[in-house]
Amino acid sequence: MKQLISNLKGDKGIWSFVALLALFSFMPVFSASSNLAYLGHGTGNTLGYLLKHLGHVVCGFWIIYVFHRVPYQYFRSFSRLLLPIIWVVLAITMIKGTVIGGANASRWLQIPFVGISFQPSALAALVLYVYVARYLSKTRDEPIDFIDSVKELWVPVFITLIFILPSNFSTAALIFSMVTMLVFIGKYPLKYLIYIIGLGVVSLAFFVLLAKAFPDSKFFSRVHTWESRIENFTTDKPDEDDYQIEKAKIAIASGKIYGLGPGKSIQKNFLPQSSSDFIYAIIVEEYGLVGGFGVLVLYLLLLFRFIIASHKANTTFGKLVVIGLGFPMIFQAMINMAVAVELLPVTGQTLPLISSGGTSIWMTCIALGIIIGVTKKEEEIAExxxxxxxxxxxxxxxxxxxxxxxxxxxxxxxxxxxxxxxxxxxxxxx
Missing domain, CATH: 1.20.1070 (Rhopdopsin 7-helix transmembrane proteins)
Structure with a gap:
């Protein structure tokens, strides 16, 4: 064990908080998977889901280890080479999306001969953040020309978002928000950024108008879902999403201060997506306000370590990579918690490192591996x-x-x- 720990380079604080979140995830995932175990006349045995989650976590830590050993400067070129490939994969996903559980899940793509489904949009987000960090670090000391920045920076960003938006508005909105934050921190001219934000709003409005004009088109099928979720959030109209939120609020209210105890959740049997999108509600029900606040504190401590790592990075690219990959992770966690307590409409964003699901865990681990690679000390690199x-x-x-x-x-x-x-x-x- 001592030999294994000695091989872990980089910020030990990040390693510690990631390990704590991953270890804690086993208890709520094991408990919350009961509704999946009973689904379709199952036996109710959640051991298989626990072992599956264990496999995802172990594979995730192996991914962190592999990526943190790679010099992070290599990812500058990788992002530029991978982006066109990502566009092709996103286009294939948009055309041949997988149907999961009878629902339209066009954001998923199934790998042939393996039987594994994953979300290409999660990988696209990582590649895009690194690409944006690369561009900003390259032009850091030069005056930025708006037309050139549109060609080199914003055209790739909008192409990526165009492929993601029709099937996953929340992910597209999160990516655009994080890219906007990253370019602002990277000292992109504010007046140019305002133009781009305005263009993004106009483009979204145009997309919605097209959806209204062609309501039967499969390409615009998710627009109705966006509208219903916003309407349910702002009104008292009953709907499936409203049912999820009500069950989540009942679970949170039942938890009180100290919770019902590990594995004693009641709403896990009624709450859809209790082991993924709404796992935070189950955490609060079983571990109370103490458990829910504890998870929040762990994410905030991880954010604090990201800020320190960004400040200590030796290069501009390293600073921007830590911000571009680390902040979206924490922001996604906050969105997940806010949805559970009805501060935001239902978005479908998972709780990083805690929710079940291979794509979510593995993409988070790739980002963490790159971030930890940035935090390696000079003597560790020399070694x-x-x-x-x-x-x-x-x-x-x-x-x-x-x-x-x-x-x-x-x-x-x-x-x-x-x-x-x-x-x-x-x-x-x-």
Whole structure:
């Protein structure tokens, strides 16, 4: 264990808070999965869901370990190369979205021959944040021309959002908000940013008008869902989303100060998405205000470590990457909690590192791996480079040794053949 911990580089505070959130997630996920276990005449055994979540978390920590060992500067070029590929994947997802549980889930894409579904929009968000950080770090000390910034920065941003918006408004809105925050922190001219925000509002309004003009089009099918969620949030009209919110509020009210106890939630059997989108309500019901506030504090402490990591980063790109990948994670957590207590309409955003679901956990872990890579100290980087040099040297020695063995083998074979083909040589050698 000591050897394993010594191999973990970077900010130990981030490692600690991530581990605490991941470890805590097992209890509410195990409890809240009961409605899924009973769904479709199931047995009610939630052990399978717990093991599945365990697999997701273990794989997630392996992802963090792998990505934090990669020098974060490499991701500058990766973001530019991956963005066109991401657009193709998003286009395929928009056309051939997977249907899950009989519902329209066009935001999901199923990997052929594997049977695993994932949300490409989550990966697209990570790549886009790194791409924006790359652009801002490149133009940090230069005067920014608006037309050039539109071509290099905003066109890729809007192309990505166009592919995400029709099926997932909340994710598109979150990405646009976080990109806006990132470019503001990156000292993008404020007047240009106001133009872009205005263009974004006009584009969204135009999209809604097109949806009104073509109500039967599959491309605009989610617009009605957005309108109903906003209407349910602002009025008392009963709906499926209103049912979810009411059950979530009952769960939170039942928890009181200390909660009903681990595994003793009642509303988990009635609340849809209790192990993912509304898991915070189950946490408060079982662990009370103390548990709910404790989870909130952990996210705030993680945010505090992100701010420190950004301040300590040696490069502008490193500072912006920590902000661009870390802040959306915390903002998503706040949105999830706000939805559970009806401060916001239903959005479908999960609670990072706690909600069940492979895509959510793995994409969060990729972001954390890159952030931790930025926080590595100079001596840790030097140690990694030294270890890499040793591995290269050992590999070179192995190759050289193999070549020497092959050469000796060839010489030996030649000597035998020579002796057989020329007996006089054998006599002279004697």
């Amino acid at each position: 990694e480079q030294k270890e890499a040099a040793k591995r290269e040297e050992a590999l070179q020695k192995l190759i050289d040794g193999q070549l020497l063995v092959d050469e000796e083998s060839n010489n030996s074979d030649y000597s035998i053949e020579d002796k057989v083909s020329n007996p006089m040589n054998a006599v002279l050698n004697k």
